[in-house]
Amino acid sequence: MSTPLPEHAIDRLQDRLERLPLRERKKLRTRRAIQDQALRLFEEQGYDETTVEQIAAAAEISPSTFFRYFPTKEDVVVTDEYDPIMAELFREQPADLSPIEALRATMREILPQMYETDLDAMTARMRLTACVPALRARTFESLREGTHAVLKELVAERVGRSQDDADVKTFTWAVLGVLQAAMYEWLDGAPIENLPAVVDRNLEFLSRGCPL
Template identity: 75%
Template structure:
């Protein structure tokens, strides 16, 4: 875990956001603002008891604007803005690093920053996901966006196409070991403090060919 201050972590995340295209930055910030209001309402009155209309009113937007950013109420829990930030950080890793080592290096940098800036939101999202069966079912669908980002980043590093069967298989394998770490957290087998180390262990295990 990083020993830098939360202010430095926020600065680093803001620097990464600033390097994204303006349209993407505006979209991410609006989506995050809506999500913050939604998570606050979910924590206060429950997921099922909170309506899209209430979220929209709290965010001072119309319900139609809500649906432009989140197709369903479920999406406001399972969607986040981390994918483009992680993709940029993967691309910044030294070209000689194999894809899995580049991913591990990126996560060792990004996860502590996310924990310092967004831990409360992450805890709320994961708790709601664990409690609401429909959200657990939607988690796999939500992984497709991350799968696309990973496939494109790995394809760039290897000179292959994003839809290359090996690139796709590798991206799904990565997502599988990441999900394994998250489910250990949801099942109470590890803690938030130990999650970065658990994720790194799982990726190292994958790189070794998952020997048992």
């Protein structure tokens, strides 16, 4: 069963982007334009055959500008703007929710926004990541440096522990594991519309201690 897109969640998240300072909105538009051109070229020519110079030319920027937004070619695939939005939504969840329940509530809001605005790009990025070894390696680095670091900070805040607490770090890696499991279920043939439901099911399974 697919998960419906709650309009209030879409509106709230779109409003967050629109409330960014003008300079940040311009940077976001430029970053998305570069990424859109890159994904188009990757689909038309192949990832390895596409150069940064070609992406920059298609986006009407210089290669040096490309590298101001994306440190490497791999980053144009693995980077998005959702970690800060996820953090804001997570912190807004009721204080009596456990970390896993707060995260489930957060994902119920953020995934519809991704579907509404970025479904094609999200699909292309996931397929590329699954097929290109360099992207798989960079995705792991990005998860460790970005999403895992954000989740670790959020979970530590909610439970009143240090970010260096071994249990906090293990918990956040477990969360990323079940999220990746949902991605690979889709890559194995599950309809993309089912992804939010699979993510929620996996997080609920983790909340029960993964009983088998």
